[in-house]
Amino acid sequence: MNIEVVKTFIQFTSYLNLSNHFKMIVKLNLFAIVVLIFTSCNSNQKNKNENMKDTFEVNKSEEDWKKQLSAEQYSVLREKGTERPFTGKFEEHYEPGIYTCAGCGNELFQSATKFDAGCGWPSFYEALDKSKVKEITDYSHGMKRTEIVCAKCGGHLGHVFDDGPKPTGLRYCINSVSLDFKKKDSSSLKK
Numbered sequence: 001m002n003i004e005v006v007k008t009f010i011q012f013t014s015y016l017n018l019s020n021h022f023k024m025i026v027k028l029n030l031f032a033i034v035v036l037i038f039t040s041c042n043s044n045q046k047n048k049n050e051n052m053k054d055t056f057e058v059n060k061s062e063e064d065w066k067k068q069l070s071a072e073q074y075s076v077l078r079e080k081g082t083e084r085p086f087t088g089k090f091e092e093h094y095e096p097g098i099y100t101c102a103g104c105g106n107e108l109f110q111s112a113t114k115f116d117a118g119c120g121w122p123s124f125y126e127a128l129d130k131s132k133v134k135e136i137t138d139y140s141h142g143m144k145r146t147e148i149v150c151a152k153c154g155g156h157l158g159h160v161f162d163d164g165p166k167p168t169g170l171r172y173c174i175n176s177v178s179l180d181f182k183k184k185d186s187s188s189l190k191k
């Protein structure tokens with residue numbers, strides 16, 4: 001409860017030219033409104049945290065994520081940041097292997113589906129398996145986009161667009177900093 005807000009409301013009512021009886025009614029009503037607003041906010045935050053807890057297998061406190069990840073990884077994976085285009089280590093990386101989540105090691109994309117989209121971020125036309133990533137509708141920056149997060153830890157990876165090449169027509173536009181790479185012989189990779 002923010003006591004300063006309550007005090008401000010009470011001080012405000014003392015400036016009104018009302019009888020003491022009405023002043024008391026106004027004060028009580030304003031106090032009740034403030035209590036309701038804060039109770040509602042706390043309840044929404046609690047529900048949000050509980051939903052996140054239920055959704056992902058790997059669950060860590062923000063303190064633990066900060067200890068594990070670099071500042072840039074934390075900014076992108078946990079705070080939905082975006083690395084600058086044409087700066088990521090995997091943007092022009094075409095070795096055979098598997099791209100994994102830098103947060104939890106979940107295998108996400110394979111090299112055979114990577115292509116040069118010219119957009120400045122590593123791009124894939126499909127995930128290794130649909131169950132590996134989760135789609136979330138993202139309304140940030142005045143746009144409607146489909147955000148992609150790791151299905152195991154909830155780490156932000158990037159977005160998927162419908163302007164990719166065949167056979168899917170999709171473009172998974174992923175931050176390099178959200179990924180690690182496991183080199184593998186191309187013959188051992190899933191076709």
Ligand code: FE
Pocket residue numbers: 101102103104105106150151152153154155
């Ligand atoms: Fe992950």
